[in-house]
Amino acid sequence: MPHDFSRRDALKFTAAAVAGAFAPSAFAQSEAALKLVVTFPPGGSTDITARIIQPQLAERIGRSVVVDNRPGAASQVGTQFVARAAPDGNTVLVCFDTHAINPIAKKSLPYDTFKDFVGVTLAVRFPLVIGANPSVPGRTLKEFLEAAKKQPGKFSYASTGIGSMNHLVAEDLKRQSGVDILHVPFGGGGPAVQAVLGNTVSFTLLSYAALKGGIAGGRIKPLAVTGTRRLADLPDVPTVAESGFPGFEAYSWIGIFAPAATPAATVKKLTDDFQAALAHAEVTKKLTDAGFEVMATDGPALDRFARGQFDRWSDFVKRTGLKMEE
Numbered sequence: 001m002p003h004d005f006s007r008r009d010a011l012k013f014t015a016a017a018v019a020g021a022f023a024p025s026a027f028a029q030s031e032a033a034l035k036l037v038v039t040f041p042p043g044g045s046t047d048i049t050a051r052i053i054q055p056q057l058a059e060r061i062g063r064s065v066v067v068d069n070r071p072g073a074a075s076q077v078g079t080q081f082v083a084r085a086a087p088d089g090n091t092v093l094v095c096f097d098t099h100a101i102n103p104i105a106k107k108s109l110p111y112d113t114f115k116d117f118v119g120v121t122l123a124v125r126f127p128l129v130i131g132a133n134p135s136v137p138g139r140t141l142k143e144f145l146e147a148a149k150k151q152p153g154k155f156s157y158a159s160t161g162i163g164s165m166n167h168l169v170a171e172d173l174k175r176q177s178g179v180d181i182l183h184v185p186f187g188g189g190g191p192a193v194q195a196v197l198g199n200t201v202s203f204t205l206l207s208y209a210a211l212k213g214g215i216a217g218g219r220i221k222p223l224a225v226t227g228t229r230r231l232a233d234l235p236d237v238p239t240v241a242e243s244g245f246p247g248f249e250a251y252s253w254i255g256i257f258a259p260a261a262t263p264a265a266t267v268k269k270l271t272d273d274f275q276a277a278l279a280h281a282e283v284t285k286k287l288t289d290a291g292f293e294v295m296a297t298d299g300p301a302l303d304r305f306a307r308g309q310f311d312r313w314s315d316f317v318k319r320t321g322l323k324m325e326e
Helices: 002-030 045-061 076-083 098-105 141-149 165-177 189-197 208-216 264-279 281-289 299-320
Strands: 034-038 065-069 091-095 117-127 129-132 156-159 182-185 203-206 221-225 251-259
Touching: 034 045, 034 076, 045 065, 045 091, 045 117, 045 189, 045 208, 045 251, 045 264, 045 281, 076 091, 076 098, 076 251, 091 098, 091 117, 098 165, 098 299, 117 208, 117 264, 117 299, 129 208, 141 221, 156 165, 156 189, 165 182, 165 203, 165 251, 165 299, 189 203, 189 208, 203 208, 208 221, 251 264, 251 299, 264 281, 264 299
Parallel strands: 034 065, 034 091, 156 182, 156 203
Antiparallel strands: 091 251, 117 251, 129 203, 129 221
């Protein structure tokens, strides 16, 4: 009897062990995909960043990672979607600098920028490249502005929406140079690039990643870079500071946020996973080659940074009297 009992126990133990061996795989397959909600159409800086991170992130977490483009209303559509998503760690916001500026630009939002989200990581920052249609006069920003002063209202620029960083930076340049240039807002970096290629607008201010193809093909002319130093791939293109605006510096950024009610442990896991993906050599190289600077901060650092951006640009709007159209 004891012998029979031990055999049955052994069989039960073996069966349990076999089931346990397969359980993690079955569980992983049944888990929902991690959804990266990008608030702009394909082709822009935010989308490019998400897609560079996507493969390594999926390998790290052992489940599918899906890039979900939800453009519209200067990023409000996708942002609202994430604010209302289940706080289970399966849906995160991949946002552009508009996230911290929309509260300045919009009288009301369908979410609270600072109460409805919790930071995961400040993924990257990058200077803007001022890229113009080849028909635009001048080889540099300085030469273009000199020509534009003689033809008020003739030239225009494309932004990725009201209150975007490229909108504010362009308006700052307009005020400092005294040049009259028309602002034409678009729904994202992709459409803005197409507008420059089609000569619908004179120039735009976007990441090098978004303009790289057009520049390489001679269909977009780089005039200046808004960072503190020239880009390695564009050594002959001066900074804005070198173009007659000493001390000028501006960077766009891309951050990852989760719904505010997401458990702290889940947020920490997301932070660890994104930081690991961003630190992967292949991901870092692709982002660097695209003109991005990898930041990979923790969540609290992103929350502080976003609040600081809001304070900085809110002060700019008040000080200059810039009208933020609705």
